[in-house]
Amino acid sequence: MGTVRPSSRRPTRIGRVLRTLDLTGVDGAYRSLLPRGEFDVEAALDRVRPIVDDVAARGAEALTEYSHRFDGVVPPSLRVPADVLARCASELDPQLAQAFAEAIRRRRAVAESLERDADPAPAQVADGARVGLRNVPVRRVGLYVPGGLAPLASSVIMNVVPAQVAGVTSIAIASPPQKDFGGLPHPSILALCHLLGVDEVYAVGGAQAIAMFAHGVADLCEPVDLVTGPGNIYVVAAKRLVRGLVGIDAEAGPTEIAIVADATADPRYVAADLISQAEHDPLAAAVLITASEDLAARVQEEVAAQVAATRHAERVTTALAGEQSAIVLVRDLDQAVAVADAYAAEHLEIQTADAAAVAARISNAGAIFVGDYSPVSLGDYSAGSTHVLPTAGCACHSSGLTVRSFMRTVHVIDYSREALLEIADGVELFALAENLPAHANAVTVRRDA
Template sequence: MIRRIDLRDADASVDYRQAVPRADFDVEAAVHVVKPITDAVRDRGLEAILELNAKFDGVEQSDIAVPAEALAKALAELDPQIRAGLEESIARLRATCANELETDAVTDLGPGARVTHRKVPVGRVGLYVPGGLAPLVSSVLMNVVPAQTAGVGSIALASPPQKEFGGLPHPTILAACALLGVEEVYAVGGAQAIAMFAYGVETSSGRVDRVDLVTGPGNIYVVTAKRVLKGQVGIDSEAGPTEIAILADDTAEAAYVAADLISQAEHDPLAASVLVTTSERLADEVDAELDKQVAATKHVERIRTALAGKQSGTVLVRDVEQGLDVVNAYAAEHLEIQTQNADVVASRVRNAGAVFIGSFAPVSLGDYCAGSNHVLPTGGCACHSSGLSVRAFTKSVHVVDYDREGLAKVADHVTTLAEAEDLPGHAAAVRVRFAAGEE
């Protein structure tokens, strides 16, 4: 079901980034499909969105705004146990987000010379919540809570219309919006939702104002729309199909490892599940567990396709040291460490969206109630990018506060450097202040 790659004899010339399984996710190849969609929304607004929703979601609509009564109804009818789970997840996420808030940093550089590094929330954000193979209600929380904690003043959310729910997003998604106090919700999916946020559109019941930043996961068309519209609007990342890597030695429990590989394969046929292990015995036992556990799951075909795909596999390594090199090269969205001294091993991980330590921290915990965020970089981007957090919804502004004495202290340096760059106007802008003071 899952292929095996043996790197135990690999020498220093092997590029682990190429040797480890990786999904094909060619955003550039999808541009020719997505660009006409984003252009249509820009040029024709609501008319184009309604046509695209009918084409891709099979839903006929007259408007895209979700009525307030639909949000209230969804919350009132929400299963009490689901509500309790959402409330616990929200509380834990709010606690970690509160600790991420940064205060202004003030640096005094001498008399009359001060620079303040000020953190300012983004003014308006558009949050995208997928609703294709699964209604990802947890993504509502993961986007909304850090934005609210950051102090974002205007939040809009879009999720695909569902034919079985009268053209509205899934009711659990609507209930989560109501629970969090998000009132501006739109039944729009795919690339057209990202374009709606980027350009703004007139609707039958008002206007969707353009946003400053779009965040949230999605399929390749959503990701491609982010790339096409980057610059027109800020984006969080170009996140592709979900992925899990597990670094395990012979102390790991095969049943746990197999269950965790399956948990991510359940998302999408393109999902990546990678086991990196020092133990051939464990690899064999995991294969046996996969055969047993997959047969008992609900989404058998989806999971089998993901596990058998080129993006998934078991990688055999000589030791944990080599295993660390492999997982750092892979830079997984989710990385589990199931080894002896797992906390020590985890401390040496440089590249991962999120790290889960030990046998009782499965990725599923992070998806819902760990207090961490599950909107994370994929496709190896964890080597340079971070997951969604409060910081994603803030920006930095340097505030420069100098008086005459402070400027005088460095005036000669400024003018010298300006002239070295052949920018005499820069130098003159300093000199004029002192010439005027001497008259």
């Protein structure tokens, strides 16, 4: 393995925001060298465990106290009334309502055409011996929608649509109460709930919302079977605590973007896309992987100029200057692909010549955005894809939230007497070899039936 060294490339005319990591002399073992921020869920557990236990013990009384403590407002009603959802939908700006409707249409189209598996025909493993497969939806899910630095109304679409397409019959949504809206979640979140036909909505945020879903609250919220949706480290810690009692989608960390770009890339696009994800959170990660020194320098200039003009400049600068963000210099496109696979980004953009061919070489990514006109922002809202994606390198083993996330697979075994007797000797021998004679007898007793 080579040596990682800080770059001594020519300076830009404008002060640099992103640090540079030079991997041109490194071969392999990239994962441990690439920029990653700290997201210590274990450290948050001690703060979250008393909240989860308190909600389980005291229910609505605890939820009300935590709303006052953490959100600075007590909702007029923990469950948002249906007429409030309808009012928020009716008060939407018409153009925003149209944008919402189109985002819903595209997400549903992708979910129905690509993500919903029909039950396949049973496998005939021998005469009279069939094994089938049924995809069964989860009965009830609790969907969490963040409302902190950015009220992610788009997460309503990304959670609800695939759950509905999967056939989930009971859907509940929780989002933090907001001081600015009289203790209700953001109106756009409530409007989308109404547009999607979800009327069980709670003005409850943070770890206490996850506890409410997992344990249930008497006379308010029935326990769920599955909890999904992004959130801060305390939401993630709460999901870890209740995992096993309920299913969870993932332990998602701060958002991240990686861009593989060559000399053909437009530095304005690259800079804008890095900034777009840095806007989410001071802990957000933004990584450019390139073999072009000139592009790296031009992106530095563009980042500095664009950050100065953006509304959330302080938040963006903190994210871009953090240890989780960098420009990674590589020897060539082959190394860039290897580094991108090692990083396993939540969002991976390919801005190169023949971008589709380069994208086809990538194995590890939550979602891949191909070419100059497929920015991550498109996927965040209206591409039709999901934006609930694995973070922190988990894309090497996990997938984003889709219809299949809300379904369970059930095998259906259907053997005739003759088919069982044909394999009976083998089953009995297998059971006895494991010292489980009663297992063997459950077959033996049927021999003379």
